[in-house]
Amino acid sequence: MASKLDISFLTPEQNEARKEFNIYAPHCFVYILRCAGGVLYTGISNNPIQRFVNHCNGTGAKFTRSFPPKELVFIQNYHFRADAAKIEYKIKQLTRQQKLEMIDANEPSIPDIFRLKRP
Secondary structure, three states: OOOOOOOOOOOHHHHHHHHHOOOOOOOEEEEEEEEHHHOEEEEEEOOHHHHHHHHHOOOOOHHHHHOOEEEEEEEEEEOOHHHHHHHHHHHHHOOHHHHHHHHHHHHHHOOHHHOOEOO
């Protein structure tokens, strides 16, 4: 029997948005998570709220099982997955300092629905 996902840290609005994202919608998001120990994890998803939940529950990437996510600190929307994948690759090539500067520059533009934090 599969264990139930813990979504208790989501606001009601975030939970509704998580359920409403259409997997066939023509968009994809590049995101960065701040994980345990301050480590940064970069990924792409068409449903970033659900993906954050998956990472928090240990069903996301192997990396986030070792370094559980604390908060979503960066997000950008792209119409095509290929574009998002190119940006994800470029971000992964940046130094930690460059990523932190990019996060700081983008922080004010993160919509409230994506201000995800794990308790």
